[in-house]
Every structure is written in C-alpha cells, then in structure tokens.
Amino acid sequence: MTFIISIFFISLALSLILTPQVSKFAKKCGIIDAPSDRKVHTQCIPRAGGVAIYSAFLLSFIAVFFYQGTGFEYLFNRQTATFTTCASLAFLIGLWDDVRQLDSKIKFIAQIMIGILSCGGGICIKAISIFSPEAIELGWMSMPVTVFWFVLVMNAINLIDGLDGLAAGISLFVALVLLIICVKMNNLQVALGFAALGGAMLGFLKYNFNPASVFMGDSGSYFIGYALAGLAIMGAIKGPATVAILIPVIALGIPLMDVLFAPIRRFVLGAKMFSPDKNHLHHQLLKLGFTHRNTVFLLYGVSIVMGTLSVIMVHAKDDGIALILFVFGITVILGIRKLGYADYFGLGNLQDWLKDISDELGISRERRSFLNFQVDIYHSCDVKSLWVNICKALEKLGFDMAEMYLEKKIIWQNLRKALEKMGFETSELPVMLIVKDDAENKMVWKRDGFNMDYDIKKECLLKVELPLIGTNGQSFGSIWLLKDVRRDAINHSTLRRVEYLRRTVLSSLQVLIGATRT
Numbered sequence: 001m002t003f004i005i006s007i008f009f010i011s012l013a014l015s016l017i018l019t020p021q022v023s024k025f026a027k028k029c030g031i032i033d034a035p036s037d038r039k040v041h042t043q044c045i046p047r048a049g050g051v052a053i054y055s056a057f058l059l060s061f062i063a064v065f066f067y068q069g070t071g072f073e074y075l076f077n078r079q080t081a082t083f084t085t086c087a088s089l090a091f092l093i094g095l096w097d098d099v100r101q102l103d104s105k106i107k108f109i110a111q112i113m114i115g116i117l118s119c120g121g122g123i124c125i126k127a128i129s130i131f132s133p134e135a136i137e138l139g140w141m142s143m144p145v146t147v148f149w150f151v152l153v154m155n156a157i158n159l160i161d162g163l164d165g166l167a168a169g170i171s172l173f174v175a176l177v178l179l180i181i182c183v184k185m186n187n188l189q190v191a192l193g194f195a196a197l198g199g200a201m202l203g204f205l206k207y208n209f210n211p212a213s214v215f216m217g218d219s220g221s222y223f224i225g226y227a228l229a230g231l232a233i234m235g236a237i238k239g240p241a242t243v244a245i246l247i248p249v250i251a252l253g254i255p256l257m258d259v260l261f262a263p264i265r266r267f268v269l270g271a272k273m274f275s276p277d278k279n280h281l282h283h284q285l286l287k288l289g290f291t292h293r294n295t296v297f298l299l300y301g302v303s304i305v306m307g308t309l310s311v312i313m314v315h316a317k318d319d320g321i322a323l324i325l326f327v328f329g330i331t332v333i334l335g336i337r338k339l340g341y342a343d344y345f346g347l348g349n350l351q352d353w354l355k356d357i358s359d360e361l362g363i364s365r366e367r368r369s370f371l372n373f374q375v376d377i378y379h380s381c382d383v384k385s386l387w388v389n390i391c392k393a394l395e396k397l398g399f400d401m402a403e404m405y406l407e408k409k410i411i412w413q414n415l416r417k418a419l420e421k422m423g424f425e426t427s428e429l430p431v432m433l434i435v436k437d438d439a440e441n442k443m444v445w446k447r448d449g450f451n452m453d454y455d456i457k458k459e460c461l462l463k464v465e466l467p468l469i470g471t472n473g474q475s476f477g478s479i480w481l482l483k484d485v486r487r488d489a490i491n492h493s494t495l496r497r498v499e500y501l502r503r504t505v506l507s508s509l510q511v512l513i514g515a516t517r518t
Contacts, residue, residue: 003192004183004285007060008199008201011057011061011196012199012200012203014055015200015202016206019204021052021212023049032045033217048098048214048217050422051219053200053204057223060196079123080150082118083234085117086117089112090111090222093222098218107218111150116143118146118150122284123230123234126142126147149233150225151503153228154221154225157225158218160299161220163210165210165212168201170517173303175198177308178309179198191235193227193231195209285299307423352361370396374393377390382512386508390501391445394501397498399447400482400487401482402445402480403443404477407475463479463482470510476506479502479505
C-alpha cells in the first residue's frame with residue numbers, strides 16, 4: 001500500500017513539473033486551441049497537456065517494474081507490454097490530431113485498430129456477468145465487444161473535454177474509485193497503474209481548472225480513455241455478485257452517457273452522427289444558467305456519487321445491486337428530463353416517427369389501402385375515369401372539394417389517342433373537336449353536404465394546389481383541394497398521401513397521352 005501511495009505522489013510531482021513546461025513548448029510550436037462557435041473559451045490556449053499527463057504516467061509507471069524485485073517479470077508480462085504499447089499509440093494518434101487535425105474517419109479507424117491490438121495482446125473481455133454468479137462466455141464476440149469498449153471510453157473522455165477541468169476531474173475520480181476497488185480486491189499491480197494515472201491527472205488539474213492555462217487535447221483524452229478502459233479490463237474488477245462490467249460502467253457514468261447519447265441525439269435531429277455540436281451534458285447545464293465552475297462542480301458531484309455506488313456494488317448482494325441500479329435509472333431519467341433531452345424522445349414524437357417509418361416502408365395498413373386507389377388511378381383508361389378514381393381517393397382522405405384543370409392540349413392529345421384506337425385518322429378530324437371552352441377542361445368534385453357558397457368562406461380550410469408538371473418541365477395542369485380541418489382533422493399522413501396522389505395522377509396522364517412514365 002505504501003508503494004501505491006508513493007507511485008501516486010511521484011506521478012503527481014512529475015505532472016506538476018512537466019505541465020507548465022509542455023504548455024510553454026506548445027505555445028512556441030503553435031499547438032493551440034483557438035476559440036470557435038462550439039467552444040466555451042475565448043482565448044487561444046495550448047492544447048498539448050496530454051504530453052505531460054502521458055509522460056508523468058509512464059515515468060512513474062516504470063517504477064512498477066522494480067516493485068519488490070519482481071520488476072523484470074512484470075516488465076515482460078504480455079498484458080503490461082500490450083497496455084504500454086497501445087496506450088502510447090493512443091497518445092500518439094491524439095497528439096497527431098492536435099498538431100495536424102486528422103480526419104474523423106482516420107481517428108475512428110485508428111481507435112478500432114488499437115482495440116484489436118489490445119485484444120490480441122491479452123487485454124480482452126472474454127466474459128461478462130451482471131446478476132448471475134455464472135459469467136456469460138463471449139466466444140467469438142469477445143473481440144468486437146472489447147474493441148467497442150475501448151472506442152467507447154476513449155471517445156467518452158474526448159467528448160466531455162469541453163469545460164476547464166471537467167475531463168481531468170472526472171477521470172481523476174474514476175481512477176481513484178477503481179484504485180480503491182483494486183486495493184480491496186488485492187489486485188495491487190493494476191492498482192499501481194490507477195495510482196500513476198490518478199497522480200498525473202491531479203497534477204495536471206492544477207493548471208487545467210477554470211480558468212485553464214492549458215488543455216489536455218486529444219493526446220490526453222485518448223490516452224486517458226485508453227488507460228481507464230485497459231486497466232479496468234486488466235483489473236478484472238468484480239464483487240461477490242460478479243458485476244464485472246457494471247462497476248467501471250457506473251464509475252464512468254457521465255462520460256459514457258454523453259458519448260452514447262450524442263450520436264442518438266444527432267441521428268434524431270438529422271445531423272451527422274459524429275459531427276461536433278454544443279448539446280453535450282455540460283453545454284445543457286450552461287444553457288440552464290449554471291456558471292462554468294458550478295457546472296464542473298455539479299458534474300464532479302455526480303461522478304463522486306457514481307463512484308461511491310461502484311464501490312458499494314463490490315460488496316452488495318444481488319438485491320442490493322438491483323436497488324442501486326433502480327435508483328440510478330430513475331436518477332438518469334429525471335436528469336434527462338431536466339436537461340431537456342426528453343424532447344428528443346417524447347412518447348408522442350417517437351410514435352409519430354415510427355408511424356412515418358412504417359408509412360414510408362409501406363408496412364402500415366392505411367398505406368397499403370391507399371395503394372389500391374393509386375393503382376386504380378394509374379390504370380385509368382381515359383380522363384373521365386381518371387377523375388372518378390381521383391375523387392374516390394380524395395373522399396378517402398377526407399377532402400371536401402376538388403377541381404382539376406388540364407391543359408387544352410392534354411385534352412386534345414387524349415382525345416386524339418382515343419380516336420386513333422377507334423380507327424380514325426386524326427389528321428382528317430374536323431377542327432371543331434379541339435377543346436375551345438375553358439369549362440370543358442375543368443372537372444369539379446365536392447363532398448355530399450358540402451355547401452360551396454357557404455363552406456368555402458369558412459376559416460380553418462386547408463387549401464392545396466398540386467401543379468402537375470413532369471420531370472421534363474411539361475405542364476399537364478393542376479389540382480385544387482379544399483379540406484375543412486374542423487370537420488376532419490389532418491393526420492400525420494394526409495399531406496404525404498396527397499403527394500403520392502399527385503405523382504400517380506401525373507404518371508397516369510403521361511401514359512394516357514403516350515408520354516414516357518416518370
């Protein structure tokens with residue numbers, strides 16, 4: 001235990017010494033984080049603090065090799081060598097991004113490769129268990145689960161690095177919690193790793209807390225994320241209830257919730273799933289009126305509570321764990337509602353979205369029923385039958401009145417085609433067959449009981465004009481629709497059905513005059 005404390009303070013001292021030096025060097029080299037619309041800071045800040053964190057961790061971690069004379073054996077331990085190598089790769093990828101601004105796809109692929117190398121080197125999640133004493137063997141799923149875990153935690157730490165001291169402070173609390181659990185489980189070698197990481201974070205936090213003079217950058221967030229994920233696997237942290245996977249997940253609660261929710265939120269809003277935004281947890285708290293420092297302190301407090309729950313879970317029985325998870329779940333739900341995230345997943349919004357999807361896929365019964373009307377419209381043999389089928393579809397949709405205006409040339413082309421089928425030579429037809437009266441190219445329909453002179457003057461009428469224009473720009477005419485929304489409200493699919501109707505009518509008209517289908 002004394003050696004663990006010594007490692008912690010060695011790492012702390014190194015971090016305190018190295019961080020200001022690294023900050024000065026970053027300024028000279030132009031490795032800075034400039035202000036932008038999605039960032040909170042207003043000045044250019046050096047962003048190479050990860051170099052100090054990595055160096056403090058690595059130099060103090062080397063002392064582990066000489067722990068009680070077993071350093072040589074520990075040095076050539078397969079897991080330790082893999083951990084050190086992959087942690088260094090994560091740090092270098094992040095540092096490269098800090099200097100050169102790597103494409104997000106390249107970073108994502110690099111993270112996956114680091115996860116694969118880690119799994120191949122023995123740092124692998126081979127089984128998981130939650131409540132059952134018997135662990136579930138993952139088999140061939142071991143590698144994808146392990147890779148997902150590494151990518152998840154690395155990006156989680158990276159995403160919460162949006163306020164001064166936030167990522168460093170939360171990572172410190174997580175490292176200390178897992179350190180305590182490792183000591184309790186007598187896993188001293190992994191505890192040394194957490195001690196070295198915790199000391200490096202605490203020393204860096206002195207310069208990173210608001211107002212920050214240095215940022216950790218991607219080099220720091222990727223390294224810290226990998227170190228936490230890798231040490232958690234190496235520690236095989238578990239309690240009597242065998243909740244190995246839940247303990248680090250609960251301890252990393254805030255960053256994991258943020259990284260899991262961010263792509264879902266962006267997907268719901270139609271944005272790119274991995275595009276940066278200002279809707280993370282800390283941004284939402286700032287929007288609620290919290291100051292920069294109060295936001296950080298609040299998230300610190302939540303992290304401490306989650307860390308305490310993790311420690312309790314090590315010795316809790318199954319019933320106690322279930323109660324902890326229940327309370328945790330309720331707290332998360334209340335937090336989501338308070339932060340305004342519930343708007344994205346409101347029951348009504350979700351139901352409407354599912355209806356839209358089933359409608360677009362043609363799964364819903366209403367959509368399949370309306371398809372019958374579309375088929376009849378498309379196979380209309382002439383303009384008259386076309387209009388009859390259109391009226392049936394409009395009545396199904398609850399419209400009250402409709403008018404269709406067709407271009408005179410369309411009426412003439414349709415008539416000429418019909419006469420040709422009857423054997424007439426259209427070149428010999430008398431000129432009088434050409435439509436001259438505007439009334440002849442207008443068709444009107446109204447619902448039974450609809451008083452045109454009275455109802456058309458009422459308010460709350462939905463009025464829609466559908467231009468019948470082909471892809472080549474040819475105009476066939478237009479359709480006017482009226483609907484009293486007080487008598488029959490518009491549902492989520494009404495306007496979509498109207499567009500289906502327009503397309504089908506246009507296709508039918510093109511077939512009737514012998515044009516190419518749309």
